[in-house]
Amino acid sequence: MALTIDINYFNTFTLKRIYADGSSAPSPNPMPYAVKQGVRPINWTTPIVANETYDWYIEESRIRGGYNNTTVDFGVKAYIVEDNDSQQRRGNSLIYSGIYNSRTGVNNTNQFSVAEEITRSVDPIGGTIQKLFAEDTNLTIFQERKVNVSLIDKDAIFTAEGVGITTTGKQVIGATTPVAGNWGIGTNPESFATYGFTKYFVDKNRNAVLKIEGSQIQEISNAGMTDFFRDQLSAVTESGAILGSYDVYNQNYVLSIQPTGRFVNDQTFKTLTWDERNKGWTSFYTYKPDIMFSVRSQFYSTKLIGDVSGLYTHYTNQDRNNFYGTKSASSVQFVFNPGPSQIKTFKTINYEGSNGWQVTDLRSDSTGQNASVTPPNGWLSNFDQATGNVRLADGTASAVSYTEIYSYNEGLYPENGVNYRAGFDRKQNKYYAVIPNNTATPMAGEVIFGNQTMGIKGYFTTVTMTTDTDTNNGGLKSLFAVSAEFIQK
Numbered sequence: 001m002a003l004t005i006d007i008n009y010f011n012t013f014t015l016k017r018i019y020a021d022g023s024s025a026p027s028p029n030p031m032p033y034a035v036k037q038g039v040r041p042i043n044w045t046t047p048i049v050a051n052e053t054y055d056w057y058i059e060e061s062r063i064r065g066g067y068n069n070t071t072v073d074f075g076v077k078a079y080i081v082e083d084n085d086s087q088q089r090r091g092n093s094l095i096y097s098g099i100y101n102s103r104t105g106v107n108n109t110n111q112f113s114v115a116e117e118i119t120r121s122v123d124p125i126g127g128t129i130q131k132l133f134a135e136d137t138n139l140t141i142f143q144e145r146k147v148n149v150s151l152i153d154k155d156a157i158f159t160a161e162g163v164g165i166t167t168t169g170k171q172v173i174g175a176t177t178p179v180a181g182n183w184g185i186g187t188n189p190e191s192f193a194t195y196g197f198t199k200y201f202v203d204k205n206r207n208a209v210l211k212i213e214g215s216q217i218q219e220i221s222n223a224g225m226t227d228f229f230r231d232q233l234s235a236v237t238e239s240g241a242i243l244g245s246y247d248v249y250n251q252n253y254v255l256s257i258q259p260t261g262r263f264v265n266d267q268t269f270k271t272l273t274w275d276e277r278n279k280g281w282t283s284f285y286t287y288k289p290d291i292m293f294s295v296r297s298q299f300y301s302t303k304l305i306g307d308v309s310g311l312y313t314h315y316t317n318q319d320r321n322n323f324y325g326t327k328s329a330s331s332v333q334f335v336f337n338p339g340p341s342q343i344k345t346f347k348t349i350n351y352e353g354s355n356g357w358q359v360t361d362l363r364s365d366s367t368g369q370n371a372s373v374t375p376p377n378g379w380l381s382n383f384d385q386a387t388g389n390v391r392l393a394d395g396t397a398s399a400v401s402y403t404e405i406y407s408y409n410e411g412l413y414p415e416n417g418v419n420y421r422a423g424f425d426r427k428q429n430k431y432y433a434v435i436p437n438n439t440a441t442p443m444a445g446e447v448i449f450g451n452q453t454m455g456i457k458g459y460f461t462t463v464t465m466t467t468d469t470d471t472n473n474g475g476l477k478s479l480f481a482v483s484a485e486f487i488q489k
Contacts, residue, residue: 126144130188180215207221223280243292252282271285341459345487350482356408362463408471465482
């Protein structure tokens, strides 16, 4: 019977590589044997040694070696000459390559045809392109001072009335349309985040936080936070960062303003959230992330501590307000301002919620106050927690003791077998407390002031409530409503 023998190569040329020695490591300039056969290079002192490890083979150009047989080639190729082959940097332009065919495995992503119009440019007045975001068949282009939308794999035709109609075509990047409004993403593309069909970003040049819904840009920084963002964004240096991410767990846009940049251990940052349901900025946070992202309904962030970078899963820690191993107290600040033009004396404060809330700062307005009066009228926030004394502007402690409105548990003290509370007491599941007066300096015409009186005077009062450390430390504490009793003068 016949014997079939498999051969590895048929009608091939063998090309050999030669080296100055017999080692397996290739020489700096290995040369084909066919080229250097019989030719001894200059200063070649050792014998020429062939190494079969680095040989390679080239198949003959004709099938089965017949003179008139079909040649093995790809046909005639067209060549053009690029007269101006210098590198060009165009910050306001896009260029696209060939495609990758996953079915055939043909990868042309490294090919940029000079025979086709494969570049698209936007208005250079808008600055350089900082961010691209593809959504369905639209491409959003973020420049420093402008936002544009381009069509992908479709083009636009216009009726006689000027109405645009999209149609499929061979255009990879179709018509480009600028979005109304002179807004851009600056040089902070890291502020971009998206959820659904809503996109968020920051324009540092205009001190604004923005969102895109549909084809309109809306400013969300003006929702009671205009002054805040003006001050914070203007303080961001060139090395600073403005990180943005969408928290899919809590359905919030998280923004971390870091004036000195990431990986810097300082307290100059501000991390806060925008709630789309409430249409407002709902909370500040005490953590400074390096990177933020959401995956499968969970919100993550990374933080470099020392030389170790860790990945942290939010909303899984048993201790609330514990970020990166550091626990902080929750605080809420609000204003009592009924009858803005009427002088009032605020006597009591009440709240509905969980046990464990205390008042750490409560002060009236300083309208009409003499500049020489120090400290200002009302409670003082610059108190010394260690000694319980109010610390004045010159750094000395005053003789007036700071009187904190303690929480329900912290204010409990026994006296002669009877329990009293120095802070909040509870009545009908509502916590209430008297507002003591600790004004250090009498106002004009005042005879009785300070801890000899109750309440504070003013047009309005600003209150800060924080969680204590004794009541269910690290647990859930709710605050539903806060009210105050006052009398008009």
